[in-house]
Amino acid sequence: MIDLVKNLATVNRRTKASVIRELLKLTNKPEVISFAGGLPAPQTFPSERMAEMAQRIVKDNARVALQYGPTEGLPELKSQIVKLLREEEGINTSPANILVTTASQQALDIVGRTFIDPSDPILVELPSYIGGLQVFNSYGAKLIGIQADDDGMIIDELEARLKKLRSDEEHYKFVYIVPDFQNPSGVTLTQERRHQLIRLSEQYNVLLVEDSPYRQIRFEGDAPEMLYKMDTTHNVISLFTFSKTLAPGLRLGFILAHEAIIQKMAILKQSLDLCTSPLSQLMAAEFLKSGVFREHVGTVKQLYKSKKDAMLNALERYMPADKGVSWTKPQGGLFLWVRLPGHMNADELFYEAIKQNVAYVIGSAFHCDGGGQNTMRLNFSYPSEEQIDEGIKRLAGVIKHNLRVKSKVKAAKAGLEIGS
Amino acid sequence: MIDLVKNLATVNRRTKASVIRELLKLTNKPEVISFAGGLPAPQTFPSERMAEMAQRIVKDNARVALQYGPTEGLPELKSQIVKLLREEEGINTSPANILVTTASQQALDIVGRTFIDPSDPILVELPSYIGGLQVFNSYGAKLIGIQADDDGMIIDELEARLKKLRSDEEHYKFVYIVPDFQNPSGVTLTQERRHQLIRLSEQYNVLLVEDSPYRQIRFEGDAPEMLYKMDTTHNVISLFTFSKTLAPGLRLGFILAHEAIIQKMAILKQSLDLCTSPLSQLMAAEFLKSGVFREHVGTVKQLYKSKKDAMLNALERYMPADKGVSWTKPQGGLFLWVRLPGHMNADELFYEAIKQNVAYVIGSAFHCDGGGQNTMRLNFSYPSEEQIDEGIKRLAGVIKHNLRVKSKVKAAKAGLEIGS
Numbered sequence: 001m002i003d004l005v006k007n008l009a010t011v012n013r014r015t016k017a018s019v020i021r022e023l024l025k026l027t028n029k030p031e032v033i034s035f036a037g038g039l040p041a042p043q044t045f046p047s048e049r050m051a052e053m054a055q056r057i058v059k060d061n062a063r064v065a066l067q068y069g070p071t072e073g074l075p076e077l078k079s080q081i082v083k084l085l086r087e088e089e090g091i092n093t094s095p096a097n098i099l100v101t102t103a104s105q106q107a108l109d110i111v112g113r114t115f116i117d118p119s120d121p122i123l124v125e126l127p128s129y130i131g132g133l134q135v136f137n138s139y140g141a142k143l144i145g146i147q148a149d150d151d152g153m154i155i156d157e158l159e160a161r162l163k164k165l166r167s168d169e170e171h172y173k174f175v176y177i178v179p180d181f182q183n184p185s186g187v188t189l190t191q192e193r194r195h196q197l198i199r200l201s202e203q204y205n206v207l208l209v210e211d212s213p214y215r216q217i218r219f220e221g222d223a224p225e226m227l228y229k230m231d232t233t234h235n236v237i238s239l240f241t242f243s244k245t246l247a248p249g250l251r252l253g254f255i256l257a258h259e260a261i262i263q264k265m266a267i268l269k270q271s272l273d274l275c276t277s278p279l280s281q282l283m284a285a286e287f288l289k290s291g292v293f294r295e296h297v298g299t300v301k302q303l304y305k306s307k308k309d310a311m312l313n314a315l316e317r318y319m320p321a322d323k324g325v326s327w328t329k330p331q332g333g334l335f336l337w338v339r340l341p342g343h344m345n346a347d348e349l350f351y352e353a354i355k356q357n358v359a360y361v362i363g364s365a366f367h368c369d370g371g372g373q374n375t376m377r378l379n380f381s382y383p384s385e386e387q388i389d390e391g392i393k394r395l396a397g398v399i400k401h402n403l404r405v406k407s408k409v410k411a412a413k414a415g416l417e418i419g420s
Numbered sequence: 421m422i423d424l425v426k427n428l429a430t431v432n433r434r435t436k437a438s439v440i441r442e443l444l445k446l447t448n449k450p451e452v453i454s455f456a457g458g459l460p461a462p463q464t465f466p467s468e469r470m471a472e473m474a475q476r477i478v479k480d481n482a483r484v485a486l487q488y489g490p491t492e493g494l495p496e497l498k499s500q501i502v503k504l505l506r507e508e509e510g511i512n513t514s515p516a517n518i519l520v521t522t523a524s525q526q527a528l529d530i531v532g533r534t535f536i537d538p539s540d541p542i543l544v545e546l547p548s549y550i551g552g553l554q555v556f557n558s559y560g561a562k563l564i565g566i567q568a569d570d571d572g573m574i575i576d577e578l579e580a581r582l583k584k585l586r587s588d589e590e591h592y593k594f595v596y597i598v599p600d601f602q603n604p605s606g607v608t609l610t611q612e613r614r615h616q617l618i619r620l621s622e623q624y625n626v627l628l629v630e631d632s633p634y635r636q637i638r639f640e641g642d643a644p645e646m647l648y649k650m651d652t653t654h655n656v657i658s659l660f661t662f663s664k665t666l667a668p669g670l671r672l673g674f675i676l677a678h679e680a681i682i683q684k685m686a687i688l689k690q691s692l693d694l695c696t697s698p699l700s701q702l703m704a705a706e707f708l709k710s711g712v713f714r715e716h717v718g719t720v721k722q723l724y725k726s727k728k729d730a731m732l733n734a735l736e737r738y739m740p741a742d743k744g745v746s747w748t749k750p751q752g753g754l755f756l757w758v759r760l761p762g763h764m765n766a767d768e769l770f771y772e773a774i775k776q777n778v779a780y781v782i783g784s785a786f787h788c789d790g791g792g793q794n795t796m797r798l799n800f801s802y803p804s805e806e807q808i809d810e811g812i813k814r815l816a817g818v819i820k821h822n823l824r825v826k827s828k829v830k831a832a833k834a835g836l837e838i839g840s
Contacts, residue, residue, distance in 0.1 A: 001653060004681065004684070007535055007591075007627070008534065010537050042482065045482045045487075047479060047482035051474070054478055054699075055471045055472065055474055059468065062467035066470065067459060067460075068669075105694045106693045109692050109693070113431075114429060115427055116429055173427060205422055207422055234421035248486070248488045249485050249697060250697070251693065251695075264428065264432060268558075270441075271525070271529060271555045273525050275671070278669045279474075
């Protein structure tokens with residue numbers, strides 16, 4: 001065989017198998033309660049209706065459902081998306097602003113490939129969605145992390161970084177942000193910070209990539225506006241997916257942006273996969289048109305809210321909050337975020353947790369700056385409420401044990417110091 | 421909005437909307453008989469069975485069909501592919517050598533992205549598949565065209581080019597070839613040339629990318645072996661699709677290669693679209709398992725053979741073969757190739773043809789060297805036999821008219837010369 005290393009494109013020499021993927025393999029044992037996944041709960045899949053719909057669409061509309069479709073997406077779906085955006089978000093748009101994608105991972109890839117040249121600065125949150133980081137890295141981006149707190153990205157810090165980049169004459173390409181129930185943190189960017197962010201985008205003439213896979217899964221509280229809606233200078237590109245609202249198996253999402261950007265992206269998509277499955281598109285179009293979509297999202301929200309509450313209750317009950325362990329309280333989405341005391345290391349703790357048959361994703365994986373060793377992401381959409389209670393109990397046990405060991409070591413060291 | 425030109429990645433500044441795409445828009449009028457498409461005939465879609473299968477799979481197996489799947493592909497499908505390759509091609513392989521893709525356009529993109537750095541020489545046929553050229557161009561490849569005749573790529577010419585590249589110390593990455601019923605030419609690489617090509621691949625240690633979307637659609641004659649089967653040094657990567665054998669709407673294909681290559685590609689695919697639709701995968705797996713796949717491919721072959729014969733008959737009847745118009749006689753696939761006399765220009769003729777309500781794809785679009793102006797690709801899978809007869813009659817009329825005009829101009833010029 002050819003020498004693979006010598007023949008790979010340069011960019012792939014940088015690409016390693018993800019650490020997460022390797023860690024996730026350890027969580028596959030049936031005795032492990034896993035908070036490590038990001039999967040929607042399969043009991044929410046509207047499988048009866050989908051089965052009936054798929055059957056009817058393939059039978060009655062095979063010439064569309066089974067044939068190649070237009071790269072931009074089927075008009076039947078795009079018109080339903082336009083309607084959805086108007087009704088749900090107050091966004092007035094047209095089909096020409098929409099590119100249907102093979103779910104939002106492809107949307108991220110298209111964004112990366114459209115804009116990033118090697119070494120271009122891309123601004124992301126600390127922590128940020130790992131699938132985004134992976135794509136931007138694959139195009140050689142220089143990732144710049146901006147701290148976030150419980151109100152989302154700290155926009156003052158973003159401004160300072162943009163100012164510095166501008167004075168250094170660096171060609172920053174975009175700010176990547178998950179404003180609603182962020183993956184991994186579960187945090188939502190406040191309305192006030194959204195205004196600040198939109199102002200910055202105008203001032204620094206920088207694109208905002210608004211990744212919105214979870215926005216529709218809001219359990220409680222009022223939704224701030226979408227960045228896309230607030231923007232008046234066409235500087236926002238928004239990414240959506242049907243993976244959390246219907247089912248990931250559809251592999252269906254879309255990009256909303258200025259027409260000139262959509263046109264460029266459509267040319268690109270043609271060479272990526274020609275078109276997204278017309279069957280999936282027709283199924284989603286029918287869900288939207290019939291109103292079953294909204295009804296179904298209601299079911300999903302109800303279930304996830306109850307699981308989220310179960311996780312918050314369990315954290316309250318078992319976690320040593322008095323020892324500096326804290327967590328976010330998401331108003332929607334699939335994830336929450338646990339912060340351990342600064343001296344603890346969740347990367348190392350992972351192996352202890354696996355021994356106790358409980359798993360999470362190490363928070364450092366979401367940090368482009370190598371930080372976040374004392375954090376972890378917990379998923380509440382997939383496990384049952386019973387598993388959530390038992391799993392958090394186990395995890396709290398691991399953390400408490402580690403705290404005890406650490407304080408003994410500390411005491412011993414202190415003793416040594418006194419003795420010496 | 422940001423200045424799009426200044427913010428696009430360099431590679432996209434090279435990417436223009438394809439000429440073909442613009443020309444194809446002209447062929448969309450209902451009165452035009454189009455040989456310009458590349459679509460499978462929709463009447464071959466096994467829609468009744470697919471409708472029933474889709475319904476049953478979603479209902480009974482929603483937890484797999486509607487969920488995220490493994491990036492490499494579902495084991496259910498991979499094991500059926502292994503069986504298919506053994507039975508149909510005598511290839512002994514394992515699931516670890518297979519990466520399921522979102523059809524073969526994604527397979528091409530993965531190949532390009534895995535290997536190509538800007539300016540890397542990639543060797544392709546003259547003419548070659550446009551979707552491949554587009555991908556390789558998008559990664560900045562330096563395309564080198566190798567002449568082909570009715571026996572496929574001329575391997576002696578390939579050898580001369582490889583020798584030159586080696587002596588120039590250029591890092592050629594792979595040879596891209598569609599060995600069976602090539603798109604666009606319909607030509608099949610002979611067994612003898614396959615042996616020659618495999619020897620070259622060893623001698624020059626160069627990868628062969630064998631793109632095989634049409635191989636299973638053979639109407640007549642004996643199939644030469646697949647390059648993948650003949651190769652003993654793991655230098656062959658083969659690309660397959662279910663678009664022509666089942667339906668393009670499934671968006672389903674796969675790559676067959678050495679395990680080390682598949683592993684690299686799987687990491688890449690993770691950032692492209694996470695996984696290919698599990699529903700499509702389960703449907704294809706069931707088609708293969710139940711034996712309906714083979715039966716269905718039989719139906720497709722029968723229909724396309726009859727359409728191909730109709731086209732050959734019409735060409736025979738209407739085309740001025742005595743004036744230097746010739747065409748290929750494919751033993752399978754979806755396309756054939758017409759060569760006009762060297763002085764004629766099929767790019768210009770296209771507009772005349774459209775006026776006469778008949779369309780083709782200009783052959784120059786498939787030539788990476790800017791040549792092929794006297795050639796055209798005709799598709800026979802999509803139009804009906806009646807349309808084929810009428811369309812070829814119209815096309816022959818356009819060609820004959822153009823020949824008459826040219827000879828009159830020539831005669832007039834000759835007259836002028838005599839008179840002067």
